[in-house]
Every structure is written in structure tokens, then in C-alpha cells.
Amino acid sequence: MMRGRERALAALIEPHIPALRRFAWALLRDTAAADDLVQDCLERAISRWHLRRPERDAKPWLFAILHNLHRSGRRSAARRGAMLSLDERGLADAVADPAAADAAEQRLIWRDALAALDSLSEEQRVVLLLIGVEDFSYEAAARLLDVPIGTVMSRLSRGRERLRRLLDGEEAADAGRAMLRRVK
Amino acid sequence: MAAGDAMPVGEDDLQAWVDGRLPPERRTAVDAWLAANPVAAARFRAMAAQREMLRDALRPHHDAPMPARLRVANLLAARREAQGRGQRRIAAAAAWLVLGGVLGWAGNALLPQRERPMVTEALAAHAVFAADAGRPVEISVAQEAQMLRWLSDRLGRPLVVPELGPAGYRLMGGRLLAGATGDPAAQLMYEGPRGARLTLYLRADRAGGAGAEFRYAEGTTNSVTAFWWVDRGFGYAVAAEGLNRAALLHLAEAVHRQVAGAPRPDPGL
Known part of the structure; x- marks a missing residue:
């Protein structure tokens, strides 16, 4: 039975689920753990729907719930390590089939980008994801994280600079880069 | 610029x-x-x-395609289900309270209470394990002291193994089971004449509506019968298959004397 109110709820929430899954995966690097986090987020959103300010878009509200759950939860254990499997598949493909080499090369670039993201601080990573990937405005990201906009801008600027140095090899001696090298 | x-x-x-x-x-x-x-x-x-x-x-x-478990409709359905369960549980508890009151008022259970979970479990456990030729018990009588310590520990009270030798039954061993209420339960199994099996099933049973008098129960889908009673929050059921009622009562009384050390209750048949 799908009541009218429930249909409306689905119409407001479901369009944001793909982005929530992407954000959760970027934080956790594990599909099952990410979907668990998204499910927790949606359950909480549904149970608190009446508390939401209806004039506002549901997207930042949902992201704020997910981010708070992630921060408060014991969800960090799944991080690190899980990112490798996809890339090992890519390498195997490249050996077997030269036509897959480009795709494998692409995946290696992605892997480096994600690994570099992983070596940023959690605060920088979240800001880079919300703004650079999830297309939140600087103001919306500041409201969502409940920090001043200046803080968001400085995390963004420092996070991007650090990411650039990692990816351009300027921090080759850095622990973060050392981790990249170890990763096969 | x-x-x-x-x-x-x-x-x-x-x-x-x-x-x-x-x-x-x-x-x-x-x-x-x-x-x-x-x-x-x-x-x-x-x-x-x-x-x-x-x-x-x-x-x-x-x-990537979204897993169905994240669909809002499915989350809402799960939520309704959970709420329904809670309401049903409350309704069931209320119904039991009313029923318990009515039965108590009516003079202590004129009706057979086959539905009592402890008894249902005892009948089922007898049917399942007494028929098991290969492994009727989890711990055999050879390790009786260890078994007693273990079961006493799990049930949270010192257990006594009734001696039924005079009635022709010797202990085979026992096992730990899970009661429907989440309480650990123990089953002690005895072997009697011609391989007949007798089991004593016991666990905490805090549901009201029963006293220390003996009650008789029959399995609904088999010929297992039992005498059972509840004594100070603990339920006992003595079960057998194909044993006449008088013989089973005699055994139940023997068990009762030893586990309770109390005076023999009147059979409330």
C-alpha cells in the first residue's frame, strides 16, 4: 500500500539517493558499508521528516544527517584497503586484453585520485566532496557542516592544494604518497 | 586587473x-x-x-543501480512492520493479562493450557531428541558433573538430577536448548524399559497463570504427553511418548519430590 503522503516522501527523497550513495562510498570506500550508512540516514530522515523545514530542499538536510551519522558512528573501520579490488581487476584486464589497457589506465588515475583524497584530513575530504563532487554551494556546505563559510573556504583551498601536491608528486616523501606506492 | x-x-x-x-x-x-x-x-x-x-x-x-532496500517505499514498509509488531506485542501482552486474570478468577485454570510456551517446547524437544538414535543427548552421563555445572550455570540456578533408578529409568545425559522467551532451557533424558525415553525439560517460566500443581499436556501432532508444573518462577515438564497417564504421573511425582524437595502437590488433573 503506497499512500499519497508516502508517495510524496519518496518523490522528495529518492532523487537524492544516488548522490548520497556516492558521498557515503567516498567516505567509507566500501559499497555495503556505504549502503548501510545511506539506509541509516534514510530511516532517520523518514522518522524525522516532520521536523524538517519544508521550505528547504531535502538534499542538504539528507547530507547533513548522513554526515552526522558518519561522524558519530563507528564507521571508520571499513575505510582504507577496500579501494584496491577494483584496480587489481583493471590491471588484470590490461594484461589479458590490450583494448582494456586504456580503461585500466583510466582506473589507475582514478585510484590515485581517490587514494590522494584518502590521505587528506576528514574535514578537508568532506568539503572537497560536498563542493567539488556533490555541487553544494559554499554557503550550503557551511550550513550543512555548521561551520562559518570562511572555514569551508579554507578547508577547500588547503585540501585542494594538498591533493594537487600529492597527485603532482610534490609530496612524494609524504606518508600519504608512500601509502600510494605500497598499493598494488 | x-x-x-x-x-x-x-x-x-x-x-x-x-x-x-x-x-x-x-x-x-x-x-x-x-x-x-x-x-x-x-x-x-x-x-x-x-x-x-x-x-x-x-x-x-x-x-550504479540502487539496491531495493534503499527504496523509500520499502523503508516505510519495514517501519510499519516494526510498529505493527510493537503494537501486536502490546495487544498480546494485554490479552494475556486479561486472560490470566479471567482464568485466575475462574478458579485456577479449568482449561488445559497446551499453549504455554514452556510446555510446547518440552513436548517438541522430546519428540525431536528422544527419537534421535545417534545423538539423543549433547553431553552424556559419563560427564554428569560437568553437565550439571554447565546447565546450572546457563540456567542460573543449581540443578538437581533426579534419580529415577527405582522406577526403572537411568540418566542418559542432557542438552541445552533455547526457550521461546529467550531463556536457556535444559533437557535431561532418561532411558527406561525397552529403550523407552523420558525427558525432563526445565527453564525459567515467569508467565503467570500456573502454580505448583501438576497439569497434563499432550502434543498436538504426536503422541508425546507430559506432566508439568511451575514452581517459584521455574517451569518443569516430564515428557514421554506412549506411556500411560498413571505411569507418567508416578514419574513426574518422583521428579518433583527431588527437584523441589517440597511436599508432594495435589495432582490438579
Whole structure:
């Protein structure tokens, strides 16, 4: 039975689920753990729907719930390590089939980008994801994280600079880069 | 600078440039600044490229088909289900309270209470394990002391193994089971004449509506019968299959004398 109110709820929430899954995966690097986090987020959103300010878009509200759950939860254990499997598949493909080499090369670039993201601080990573990937405005990201906009801008600027140095090899001696090298 | 009164280019402008979010006139100013600062320009161009790289790397996780468990309709259904369970549980508890009151008022159970979970479990456990030729018990009588310690520990009270030798039954061993209430339960198994099996099933049973008098129960889908009683929050059931009622009562009384050390109750048949 799908009541009218429930249909409306689905119409407001479901369009944001793909982005929530992407954000959760970027934080956790594990599909099952990410979907668990998204499910927790949606359950909480549904149970608190009446508390939401209806004039506002549901997207930042949902992201704020997910981010708070992630921060408060014991969800960090799944991080690190899980990112490798996809890339090992890519390498195997490249050996077997030269036509897959480009795709494998692409995946290696992605892997480096994600690994570099992983070596940023959690605060920088979240800001880079919300703004650079999830297309939140600087103001919306500041409201969502409940920090001043200046803080968001400085995390963004420092996070991007650090990411650039990692990816351009300027921090080759850095622990973060050392981790990249170890990763096969 | 593009205009004499333009605001100086700041880090926020440059990040907005990376994000492609500058309004056209501001963008012109920043482009001019970048053209004059080629080293910085290379840095910010790299950042813009890396921004795209991250978006590409994460896009598959956005575009992947969504698992059905995340559908709002399914989450709502699960929520309704959970709420329904809670309400049903409350309703059932209320019904039991009313029923318990009525039965108590009516003079202590004129009706057979086959539904009592402890008894249902005892009958089922007898049917399942007494028929098991290979492994009727989990711990055999050879380790009786160890078994007693273990079961006493799990049930949270010192257990006594009734001696039924005079009645022709010897202990085979016992096992730990899970009661429907989540309480651990123990089953002791005895072997009698011609391989007949007798089991004593016991666990905490705090549900009201029963006293220390004996009650008789029959399995609904088999010929297992039992005498059972509840004594100070603990339920006992003596079960057998194909044993006449008088013989079973005699055994139940023997068990009762030893586990309770109390005076023999009146059979409430």
C-alpha cells in the first residue's frame, strides 16, 4: 500500500539517493558499508521528516544527517584497503586484453585520485566532496557542516592544494604518497 | 586587473574559478590575474583537472543501480512492520493479562493450557531428541558433573538430577536448548524399559497463570504427553511418548519430590 503522503516522501527523497550513495562510498570506500550508512540516514530522515523545514530542499538536510551519522558512528573501520579490488581487476584486464589497457589506465588515475583524497584530513575530504563532487554551494556546505563559510573556504583551498601536491608528486616523501606506492 | 575599482583577486575567487562558479565579470578579472601569474595559473588549472578526475572516479558509484532496500517505499514498509509488531506485542501482552486474570478468577485454570510456551517446547524437544538414535543427548552421563555445572550455570540456578533408578529409568545425559522467551532451557533424558525415553525439560517460566500443581499436556501432532508444573518462577515438564497417564504421573511425582524437595502437590488433573 503506497499512500499519497508516502508517495510524496519518496518523490522528495529518492532523487537524492544516488548522490548520497556516492558521498557515503567516498567516505567509507566500501559499497555495503556505504549502503548501510545511506539506509541509516534514510530511516532517520523518514522518522524525522516532520521536523524538517519544508521550505528547504531535502538534499542538504539528507547530507547533513548522513554526515552526522558518519561522524558519530563507528564507521571508520571499513575505510582504507577496500579501494584496491577494483584496480587489481583493471590491471588484470590490461594484461589479458590490450583494448582494456586504456580503461585500466583510466582506473589507475582514478585510484590515485581517490587514494590522494584518502590521505587528506576528514574535514578537508568532506568539503572537497560536498563542493567539488556533490555541487553544494559554499554557503550550503557551511550550513550543512555548521561551520562559518570562511572555514569551508579554507578547508577547500588547503585540501585542494594538498591533493594537487600529492597527485603532482610534490609530496612524494609524504606518508600519504608512500601509502600510494605500497598499493598494488 | 580588468577595472580600476575591481576587488583584489582572493583565494575564494580562485576556488570559485576552479569550481566554475564565478559570475562573468568576476571571471574576466580572475582570468586576467591568472594570465599575469603563470605559476599560480598552473596550480589552479591542475586543481580544476583533479576536481574533474574525482568526479569521474566517483561517478560509477552515483550511477550504479540502487539496491531495493534503499527504496523509500520499502523503508516505510519495514517501519510499519516494526510498529505493527510493537503494537501486536502490546495487544498480546494485554490479552494475556486479561486472560490470566479471567482464568485466575475462574478458579485456577479449568482449561488445559497446551499453549504455554514452556510446555510446547518440552513436548517438541522430546519428540525431536528422544527419537534421535545417534545423538539423543549433547553431553552424556559419563560427564554428569560437568553437565550439571554447565546447565546450572546457563540456567542460573543449581540443578538437581533426579534419580529415577527405582522406577526403572537411568540418566542418559542432557542438552541445552533455547526457550521461546529467550531463556536457556535444559533437557535431561532418561532411558527406561525397552529403550523407552523420558525427558525432563526445565527453564525459567515467569508467565503467570500456573502454580505448583501438576497439569497434563499432550502434543498436538504426536503422541508425546507430559506432566508439568511451575514452581517459584521455574517451569518443569516430564515428557514421554506412549506411556500411560498413571505411569507418567508416578514419574513426574518422583521428579518433583527431588527437584523441589517440597511436599508432594495435589495432582490438579
